[in-house]
Amino acid sequence: MNAPDPSGAAALAALHARGERTVSATLETTLERIARLEPRVNALERVHADLARARARALDAARAAGTPPGALFGVPVVLKSNLCLAGVETNCGSRVLAGYRPPYTATAVERLLAAGAVPVASAHMDEFAMGSSGENSAFGVARNPWDPARTPGGSSSGSAAAVAAGLVPLALGSDTGGSVRLPAALCGVSGFKATYGRVSRYGLVAFGSSLDQISPLARSVGDLELALEVLSGVDARDASTLDEGPLARARAYDLAGKRVGIPDEYFGPGLDARVRAAVEGALAELERQGAVLVRLALPTTALAIPCYYVLATAEASSNLARFDGVRYGPRAEGDGSLAGMMSATRAQGFGAEVKRRILLGTFVLSHGYRESWYGRAQAARAALRAEFAAAFARVDLIAGPTSPTPAFRLGERTGDPLAMYLSDVLTVPASLAGLPAVSVPAGFAREDGHELPVGLQLIGPAGADASVLAAARRFQEATPHHARRPALCA
Amino acid sequence: MGETDAETIRRTAALARLALGEDELTRLAPQFARILEAFQHLARAPAPAAEDQIADAPPRARADEPAPSLAREALLSQAPAAEDGFYLVPKTVEAPKGDER
Numbered sequence: 001m002n003a004p005d006p007s008g009a010a011a012l013a014a015l016h017a018r019g020e021r022t023v024s025a026t027l028e029t030t031l032e033r034i035a036r037l038e039p040r041v042n043a044l045e046r047v048h049a050d051l052a053r054a055r056a057r058a059l060d061a062a063r064a065a066g067t068p069p070g071a072l073f074g075v076p077v078v079l080k081s082n083l084c085l086a087g088v089e090t091n092c093g094s095r096v097l098a099g100y101r102p103p104y105t106a107t108a109v110e111r112l113l114a115a116g117a118v119p120v121a122s123a124h125m126d127e128f129a130m131g132s133s134g135e136n137s138a139f140g141v142a143r144n145p146w147d148p149a150r151t152p153g154g155s156s157s158g159s160a161a162a163v164a165a166g167l168v169p170l171a172l173g174s175d176t177g178g179s180v181r182l183p184a185a186l187c188g189v190s191g192f193k194a195t196y197g198r199v200s201r202y203g204l205v206a207f208g209s210s211l212d213q214i215s216p217l218a219r220s221v222g223d224l225e226l227a228l229e230v231l232s233g234v235d236a237r238d239a240s241t242l243d244e245g246p247l248a249r250a251r252a253y254d255l256a257g258k259r260v261g262i263p264d265e266y267f268g269p270g271l272d273a274r275v276r277a278a279v280e281g282a283l284a285e286l287e288r289q290g291a292v293l294v295r296l297a298l299p300t301t302a303l304a305i306p307c308y309y310v311l312a313t314a315e316a317s318s319n320l321a322r323f324d325g326v327r328y329g330p331r332a333e334g335d336g337s338l339a340g341m342m343s344a345t346r347a348q349g350f351g352a353e354v355k356r357r358i359l360l361g362t363f364v365l366s367h368g369y370r371e372s373w374y375g376r377a378q379a380a381r382a383a384l385r386a387e388f389a390a391a392f393a394r395v396d397l398i399a400g401p402t403s404p405t406p407a408f409r410l411g412e413r414t415g416d417p418l419a420m421y422l423s424d425v426l427t428v429p430a431s432l433a434g435l436p437a438v439s440v441p442a443g444f445a446r447e448d449g450h451e452l453p454v455g456l457q458l459i460g461p462a463g464a465d466a467s468v469l470a471a472a473r474r475f476q477e478a479t480p481h482h483a484r485r486p487a488l489c490a
Numbered sequence: 491m492g493e494t495d496a497e498t499i500r501r502t503a504a505l506a507r508l509a510l511g512e513d514e515l516t517r518l519a520p521q522f523a524r525i526l527e528a529f530q531h532l533a534r535a536p537a538p539a540a541e542d543q544i545a546d547a548p549p550r551a552r553a554d555e556p557a558p559s560l561a562r563e564a565l566l567s568q569a570p571a572a573e574d575g576f577y578l579v580p581k582t583v584e585a586p587k588g589d590e591r
Contacts, residue, residue, distance in 0.1 A: 103564035239550050306529035317506060324507065326577050331570035334509065338582045343509035355508055356518065359499065360525065362506040373532070380535035417521055418528055 005483070009075045009169040009223040013116065016074035019063065023074030023118065024056040030076040030120055034167050040488055043142045043152075043161035044121040045081050048088060052076070052120045059116060070116035071230055077112060078162045078171040081122040082129055083214065084203040085109050088119075092205050093127040093137040096323045096349025098330055106203020107235045108172065108214045115230045120168060123158025127351045128320065129179050129207045131155045132423035135414050136353040143410070144187060145486040147450035150407040153183030153423075156217065160187040163217045165489045170227055171217045176208045177308050178402075178427025180215035181439040185402035185455025188441045190482060191217040192224045192469060195462050196434030197242040199228075200235035206319040208312035209240075211431050220482060221440060221473040225249040228465065242463075253470030256290030259395040265301040266400030266426055278443030278454035279401045285478055286399065286471075294395050300387045301429055303380040308428040309421055310364050310377035316354075317361030323349065356417060385433045392461040397471055401426055402439040402455035406447065426457060436465040438472045441481035453481070495519060 005011060015021050031049055038044060059074055079085060082092045084102035091097040109119070126136040134142045134157025142157040144150040145165040152161040156173025160183030163171050173180040175193040184191025193215045204214050216227035225247075232247040262283065267276060287293055325331035325345030334344030350358070364373035391398065404425060413420045430437035442456035456475070460468035476482050496519045503510045510518070562575055571578035 100568055103560055103567070236552050239552070241550075243550060303532060303535055306532045307535070309525075310529065310532065321507075325570060326579055327565070328568050329570065333580075336580055338580045339507065340509075341580050343507045346507055347509040350508070355510070355514070356521065358506050358508060359502050359518065359522070363498070363502045363522075366502060366505060373529075376532045376535045376537075379537065380532060383536060418525055421525075 073116035126155035153186035188453030274445035313361030
């Protein structure tokens with residue numbers, strides 16, 4: 001069994017709580033590491049050094065005064081730039097929100113703060129979380145620490161790269177169609193999207209409201225479990241949160257006798273052979289621990305990409321209507337009329353992919369097309385959910401690859417939106433069905449002299465978050481992949 | 491499921507309040523057509539039975555009680571233009587003749 005990661009969130013919090021190291025000392029080490037590695041990784045949109053130092057001093061003083069330390073006491077964290085922290089620029093990687101300082105803090109971030117975490121930086125991301133490579137950012141493109149010529153995956157590109165580079169042990173991203181699981185897989189870290197409603201969305205700048213979930217990234221599943229204990233729970237400010245208390249981890253979970261579904265559709269012809277081999281190795285490990293592998297058919301998977309891109313863009317076209325030069329960000333005057341000002345502000349403020357998605361979403365909701373596009377996509381979503389529900393009557397978990405390929409080169413798919421959309425083919429099904437899903441490192445593919453991480457995805461039935469995480473933890477306890485570090489970050 | 495020529499994109503952009511240049515329209519139209527073409531197999535999904543089929547349970551409503559909300563000044567502080575406690579936007583109503591202000 002692997003020893004706990006001494007630089008992980010749980011270990012660091014314990015170190016601070018015991019008084020063996022001050023929060024300020026950890027923070028300075030973190031800031032030095034950021035200064036050293038950022039030129040090569042470019043994970044961070046901005047570093048909040050002064051804010052973090054003040055907070056670290058306050059935490060050290062509180063501990064000295066006898067205040068009981070929280071579960072993430074003194075743990076440095078990175079936030080995706082679509083998570084509101086009062087007074088700190090939260091621009092979603094978009095010029096349309098440049099300079100926006102929210103007057104309030106996201107519930108998830110408030111819960112991190114209450115547990116003693118120290119936000120040290122905002123991470124680069126695809127503009128409004130729309131992208132699979134991090135390249136759709138107005139402010140900078142994060143690189144994959146395993147090979148800086150490649151994408152860390154998106155849209156939580158900087159959050160994943162920051163954890164993979166060891167800048168911080170824990171980061172928050174958001175996962176709408178795989179935006180945490182995909183970069184987790186490509187960066188060799190662990191990322192978890194909870195059951196829809198498990199984590200409050202209050203203070204997350206909305207993209208696809210029926211899909212969005214704030215989701216943590218860490219180097220170990222143990223740290224994800226710790227994060228979920230802090231982040232989860234009902235919130236009066238988000239009516240879609242599940243009416244439940246914080247998640248309790250399944251400490252005694254055993255894979256023996258668990259039935260693990262292997263959908264044929266997740267191992268189709270588009271799957272990279274090296275990814276297939278690594279994931280098959282991971283499945284063999286589950287089997288070695290006593291799990292029973294069961295072949296499954298999930299034929300509606302074939303509709304998942306169009307279904308997702310119709311529904312998510314429809315919701316986005318509505319959610320992003322608020323960025324019109326009235327309430328936030330820079331304004332363009334246009335022809336001087338109100339409509340002209342709005343159209344010009346949006347045309348100048350949004351990047352190409354966001355415009356493409358707003359147009360697609362507006363189109364599928366428009367008169368004459370709504371039934372044939374939005375209506376059909378809603379029906380496909382219902383069918384997909386029913387198919388998962390039937391599958392989970394037979395199995396406890398569903399397993400497969402997180403991404404069909406290892407990390408691709410920056411620039412490789414930017415000219416072909418459709419090819420970029422297909423990167424999400426294995427992550428959007430769980431999003432559409434609102435299911436908990438985790439990605440954990442399962443092996444490596446060698447290319448251009450670099451080791452490129454491969455992710456294993458485990459999906460569970462709605463509400464089974466603790467079991468999904470526990471199964472992933474059992475896998476990690478018996479495998480070395482998550483403990484490997486990119487050479488660049490030694 | 492429908493065609494997407496430059497005119498459709500132009501109409502959609504107007505609905506979405508996006509001022510697109512001719513070059514953007516020219517670039518987007520074929521991309522749009524290709525994406526929608528690739529999504530045609532959505533037609534294989536069963537016909538939609540009812541609106542909002544995905545909602546399992548109605549969202550929980552909070553108690554109808556007054557509670558603190560964000561201060562007006564805090565929100566207005568982020569606006570590109572504000573005056574006397576209001577957002578400022580270009581004039582939308584023409585003043586009647588003889589009533590210049």
